[in-house]
Amino acid sequence: MIKAVAVDMDGTFLNKQNDYDRPRFEQLFNRMQEKGVRFIVASGNQYYQLRSFFSSYQGITYVSENGALVFNDQGLQQERHFTKELTEKIITFLVEGDHDLEFVTCGIKSSYMLESASEAFKKFARIYSFRLDELADYADLPEDPIVKFALDVEVEKTYEIAEHLNVAFAGEITAVTSGHGSIDIIIPGVTKGRAIKSLLEEWGIEPNELAAFGDANNDLEMLALTEHSYAMKECSPDVLATAKKQAPSNNESGVLQVVETLLA
Numbered sequence: 001m002i003k004a005v006a007v008d009m010d011g012t013f014l015n016k017q018n019d020y021d022r023p024r025f026e027q028l029f030n031r032m033q034e035k036g037v038r039f040i041v042a043s044g045n046q047y048y049q050l051r052s053f054f055s056s057y058q059g060i061t062y063v064s065e066n067g068a069l070v071f072n073d074q075g076l077q078q079e080r081h082f083t084k085e086l087t088e089k090i091i092t093f094l095v096e097g098d099h100d101l102e103f104v105t106c107g108i109k110s111s112y113m114l115e116s117a118s119e120a121f122k123k124f125a126r127i128y129s130f131r132l133d134e135l136a137d138y139a140d141l142p143e144d145p146i147v148k149f150a151l152d153v154e155v156e157k158t159y160e161i162a163e164h165l166n167v168a169f170a171g172e173i174t175a176v177t178s179g180h181g182s183i184d185i186i187i188p189g190v191t192k193g194r195a196i197k198s199l200l201e202e203w204g205i206e207p208n209e210l211a212a213f214g215d216a217n218n219d220l221e222m223l224a225l226t227e228h229s230y231a232m233k234e235c236s237p238d239v240l241a242t243a244k245k246q247a248p249s250n251n252e253s254g255v256l257q258v259v260e261t262l263l264a
Contacts, residue, residue, distance in 0.1 A: 002262045003209040005032070006040040006063075006196050006222055007255050009050065010178070011215040012232050013041075015251045018127070020053070024256050031263055033059060038203060042192040044150070044178045044218055046111060047071050048130040065106055066176070066186050066218050067195035068147035078198065079108060080190045081145035086172060090149060090185065091138050093168065101161070103151045104129060107144035114138070124152045149185035158183060177236075178218045193221025200225075211262055213247060213255050214239055230258055 007013040014020055032039055040061045041050050047064040051071075054060050062071040070078035082090070087105075094101050102121040105112045111129035113122070115136055126132055128150065135141065153161050162183050165175035174188045200207060211228040214220075215235040223229040223243045231243035232250055240246070248254035 001209060002037060002211050002228065002259075003205045004038040004040060004200065004203070004211070005259055005262075006042045006192075006210060006212045008192075008214040008216070008219050008222075009041065009043040009045060009053070011180075011234065012213050012219075012250055013255050014053075015253075021253045021256060024253060028256055028259060028263070029057065032259075035263060037263070038199075038205070040196060040199065042067075042196060042212075042219075042222055044128075044148070044182070044184050046106065046129045046131065049128055052130060061199060063192055063195045063199075065148045066178075066184055067190050067192045068187065069108065070195050070199070076108070078195065079145070079147065080187050081108070081147045082187060087141075087146045090169070090173065091141075094149070094151075095138065101151055101153065103149050104132070105138070105141065105146055106148040106150060107142075107146050109142075109144045111150075112138075112141060112144075121152060125150070147187070151183040151185070153181050153183060155181040176218045178216045184218060191221040192219065193223075193225055196222055197225060211259065213258070214243070215250070228262070230255075 042063040044066045047062050050062050058073050068080045094103050102117050104125045110131040110133050112133050112135055115134045158177050158181055162175040162177055173185050175183055175185050207225045208227050210226040212222050212226055213230045214223050215232040217236055217238050220242050227244055229243040230245050230247040231239045232247050247258045
């Protein structure tokens with residue numbers, strides 16, 4: 001029996017209009033509540049952005065920033081962040097490096113970017129971070145623990161740049177791709193899967209009582225937790241190899257289709 005459902009958002013739960021079938025979800029969520037099934041939103045995005053999609057709901061758990069931060073109705077429940085020294089080292093590398101990278105520095109209270117960033121990058125950043133401050137210089141970075149760095153690069157260079165970062169900071173960071181030219185720099189061992197495993201233990205739920213849905217490589221650890229793991233119709237090769245099953249497209253409400261069947 002399924003006792004928890006974990007969903008990635010972009011490319012998984014959300015359609016190409018960056019939305020979902022809200023009436024259909026409301027009916028399904030009410031059924032989940034009646035059956036005591038937990039609903040987990042697991043994303044690389046900022047909590048405040050994720051919460052905006054479900055502002056009228058109570059009882060949802062948010063695994064945000066690729067597992068670094070976990071929120072529920074009572075607020076922040078778990079957090080992992082970079083040391084101040086490593087944060088400064090990463091920022092210097094990204095600012096002064098050869099790839100001319102633009103990036104968002106993600107904290108607990110807000111996210112931060114440079115005023116000098118291109119308008120295209122600012123538009124990209126504001127899709128995923130609802131609390132986003134612009135700085136004249138990273139020397140002005142507030143006292144806010146940093147949990148992740150988010151980059152948007154040329155799609156064809158995604159894996160090359162991610163590998164470059166992993167080599168340059170071997171053992172100190174993990175650079176993961178999350179689809180469409182996005183790269184997240186995260187703390188080693190901090191993943192959606194690890195955060196969800198901790199939640200399942202807290203709730204007394206076995207891993208195979210979880211249904212998990214994803215489309216990109218930052219979903220792999222989450223999908224590996226359970227036999228009820230679903231790769232979306234459009235997904236990375238690694239996701240297809242890791243997940244045990246496949247769901248219909250996110251543009252066809254694939255997650256909702258599968259969960260409706262699982263709860264029938």
